[in-house]
Amino acid sequence: MNFRPLLHPLLAFALACPLAAAPAPVSTDPTVVAACLAAIRTPAPPATPRINGTRVVGARPEKPFLYRIPTTGERPLRWSAGGLPRGLKLDPATGIIRGVTPAKQGTYTLRLRASNALGKTSAELDLVVGDTLALTPPMGWNNYNAFRLRISDSLIRAQADAMVSSGLADHGYAYVNVDDAWEGVRAADGTIQGNERFPDMPGLGAHLHSHGLKFGIYSSPGFETCGGFLGSLHYEEQDARAFASWGVDYLKYDWCSYIIDAGRLAADRHAELLPAHADRLRSLAAEYGPMRNDRRRPRPPEMSARMKEIETEQKEILSAIPGETLAAIERDIAIDAYGAMGRALRASGRDVVYSLCSYGFARVWEWGPEVGANLWRTTQDITPRWAPILSIINRQKGLEKWAGPGRWNDPDMLEIGNGQLTPDEMHMQMTQWCILAAPLLLGNDLTKLDPLVLSILTNDEVIAVNQDRLGRQGWLLRQTDAAGLYVKPLSGERWAVAFFNRGETPLEISFDPAELKLPASTAARDLWRHRDLPASPKITFTVAPHGAELVSLTSPAPSP
Ligand code: GAL
Numbered sequence: 001m002n003f004r005p006l007l008h009p010l011l012a013f014a015l016a017c018p019l020a021a022a023p024a025p026v027s028t029d030p031t032v033v034a035a036c037l038a039a040i041r042t043p044a045p046p047a048t049p050r051i052n053g054t055r056v057v058g059a060r061p062e063k064p065f066l067y068r069i070p071t072t073g074e075r076p077l078r079w080s081a082g083g084l085p086r087g088l089k090l091d092p093a094t095g096i097i098r099g100v101t102p103a104k105q106g107t108y109t110l111r112l113r114a115s116n117a118l119g120k121t122s123a124e125l126d127l128v129v130g131d132t133l134a135l136t137p138p139m140g141w142n143n144y145n146a147f148r149l150r151i152s153d154s155l156i157r158a159q160a161d162a163m164v165s166s167g168l169a170d171h172g173y174a175y176v177n178v179d180d181a182w183e184g185v186r187a188a189d190g191t192i193q194g195n196e197r198f199p200d201m202p203g204l205g206a207h208l209h210s211h212g213l214k215f216g217i218y219s220s221p222g223f224e225t226c227g228g229f230l231g232s233l234h235y236e237e238q239d240a241r242a243f244a245s246w247g248v249d250y251l252k253y254d255w256c257s258y259i260i261d262a263g264r265l266a267a268d269r270h271a272e273l274l275p276a277h278a279d280r281l282r283s284l285a286a287e288y289g290p291m292r293n294d295r296r297r298p299r300p301p302e303m304s305a306r307m308k309e310i311e312t313e314q315k316e317i318l319s320a321i322p323g324e325t326l327a328a329i330e331r332d333i334a335i336d337a338y339g340a341m342g343r344a345l346r347a348s349g350r351d352v353v354y355s356l357c358s359y360g361f362a363r364v365w366e367w368g369p370e371v372g373a374n375l376w377r378t379t380q381d382i383t384p385r386w387a388p389i390l391s392i393i394n395r396q397k398g399l400e401k402w403a404g405p406g407r408w409n410d411p412d413m414l415e416i417g418n419g420q421l422t423p424d425e426m427h428m429q430m431t432q433w434c435i436l437a438a439p440l441l442l443g444n445d446l447t448k449l450d451p452l453v454l455s456i457l458t459n460d461e462v463i464a465v466n467q468d469r470l471g472r473q474g475w476l477l478r479q480t481d482a483a484g485l486y487v488k489p490l491s492g493e494r495w496a497v498a499f500f501n502r503g504e505t506p507l508e509i510s511f512d513p514a515e516l517k518l519p520a521s522t523a524a525r526d527l528w529r530h531r532d533l534p535a536s537p538k539i540t541f542t543v544a545p546h547g548a549e550l551v552s553l554t555s556p557a558p559s560p
Helices: 030-038 153-165 201-210 236-246 258-269 278-293 301-319 323-346 361-371 386-394 423-435 451-457 460-466
Strands: 056-059 064-068 078-082 088-091 096-100 106-116 119-129 139-142 175-177 183-186 192-194 214-219 250-254 353-357 375-377 408-410 440-442 475-480 483-490 494-501 507-511 523-526 539-543 548-554
Touching: 030 451, 078 088, 139 214, 153 175, 153 201, 175 250, 192 236, 201 214, 201 236, 214 236, 236 323, 250 323, 258 278, 258 301, 258 323, 278 301, 323 353, 323 361, 353 361, 361 375, 386 423, 423 451, 423 460, 423 483, 423 494, 423 548, 460 548, 483 507, 494 507, 494 539, 539 548
Parallel strands: 056 119, 139 175, 139 440, 175 214, 214 250, 250 353, 353 375, 375 408
Antiparallel strands: 064 096, 078 106, 088 096, 106 119, 183 192, 475 483, 483 494, 494 548, 507 539, 523 548
16 A cells, blocks of 8 residues: 555654554554554545545625635645636635625535646535535534643644644645633623633634634633633623634534523523422522632632532432423523524624534434534543443434534544544544544644544545535444444435444454345445445455444446
8 A cells, every 4th residue: 555645744753553442652663653554544645636525615695705625636736716706716826715705695616626747636616605504514623632721822823734734634624623721801891802822813813714724712601611711601792793803713612601500590480390499599500600700720629519519409409300391491591592602603794603512411403403503512522432432422323313414413523643542443433423424523633643543534535425415414224233334325326334343353244235225236435445345245344343444335327
C-alpha cells in the first residue's frame, strides 16, 4: 500500500498509536511504529486533484456565506466555478467561496473545478437556499475531548492552522468549535465578553474565516455553564447578536445548570401537581442562586457539597411526579429554554448551526427541530474507552427515524487519536459514526496527528457514507451474539453496510444482498480499502475484535 503522501511530513512526529486496549504512551519504538503503519487501511489520496466532502449545502437567503472547497491533490491547485449566483465569489488560488447568498430561494447547482500540474477534476455542489442548514452532518473539530477547559485563543488558532496544514480540511472538516471556558464577564451594557485567554473573539473568528473554516462557540441556557462560566439565561438575544458580530457559525448550547431553573419553573407552572413540594422547590432554587453566582474558584468545598445536596433533593421531589407527566413538564421547560436561543439565532443575521447538548433529556430528538436545532446530543459525555463508546452506540437504536437533512442525532465527538483506542477500535468508531450519520467532530489534538489516525479520519469513501445527501441515519439490521450488521440507504439507490464485531475474538460475518432485497448481481466495494469485492453471492469479512468493516452496495442499472 502506498502511503507516502500521508507520511510526509508526519513521520517527524512520534507515533501515538496504541496496540492494545490499555492506554499506551506516545511511542517511537520501531516495532510499534511499524505495527501502526501496518494497521493503515486507507489508500493515500492521488496526487491528481479530487474534490471531496458534501455535495449539498444549505443556507438561508441574504446571509453571509463561506465554503472552502475540500480538495486533495498536489499543490499548487487552481479552482474555478460555474453557476455561482451573483453575490458569491470564488478565490481561484485558495478554493474559498465567499459572499452573500441570493434573496431568491431555490437550488443553485455550482460546477466546481480544480486543476494542478497533473490533471483536473470537477464536481457539482447544490447550494440550497431555503430554510434548512446542515443538510449533511456537520464536520469539524471541538476542543473538549483533548483539552477540556484548558484552552486559549492561541491554542484554538494553532488547531485551526493544523486542520489546514494536515490536510484534514481537504476532506471536508470545516467547523472549529470552541467549547466551554472562553467566557468572561458581561460589560456594563450586558454584552458577553471573552475572558483573558480569549481577548479578541472577532479576531479569532476572522482568523478561522481567513482559512475558509467556520467558527463554533459554546454557551448554556442556564445562568452558568457546566464548567462554571457564564451562561446565556435572560441574555439570549444579546448573546446571539454578539456571537453574530464575531462571525459565529455554530452554537453548542449545553443544558447543565438549567436543571435548577427547571425545578423552579416546574413549581411555578405546575404547582397543582406538587402541592406539598412547590414551595420547597422554589426555596431550593433561591438558596442555590447566590451560590451559583459566587465567582470564587475553586468553590469552597462546603458550598459545592450543599449545591450537590440541593440538586439531589430537587431530583427526588421531581421523581415523585408520575413518569409521563414529568416527561411533559421537562419537555415543556426544555422547549422554552432552547426555543429562546433558537429564535435569537434566527434573528441574529447569520446562519448559525444550532447544536443542543442535553444528553438525550426529555427525548430531545422529538422536538429538536421545533426549536430550530440542527443536531442534539442523545447520550452522556463520551470517553476514549471501548465500553462507554459501545454503550453510546447501543443507545442510538431506534433514533434513526428522527434524523434527516438539517436534523441529526449526535452521539458526541470522536475519540480517534486520543491515545486510548486500538487501531481496530478507531476504525470502528469512524465506521459507526459514518453509518449513523453522526456529526463528525474530531476530538483529538490536531497538531499531533500520526499517519494511522490521519488515515482513519480522511478516508473519503467512508466519509461519503456520512455525508450522503439522502441524509438517512443507518440502523441495526440484525445482531447475533457479538456480530452486528448495520445498514444505511444512500442516494442513487445504493446502500452502505457495516460489519461490527463487539466481541473479544475475530469473527466471520457474512451478508447476503438479498437481505435488502437486492439482486445477486449487486456490486460491493470495500470502502476502507477502496477495493471492488469479487462477485460472490455473499459478502464475508473476518472482523477483528472491537472492529468494523464498511462496504457500499450498488445494484446494476435496470435494463432499458
Ligand atoms: C458537558 C458537555 C461536554 C462539554 C462540557 C463543558 O456537559 O456534555 O461536551 O461541553 O460540558 O463543560
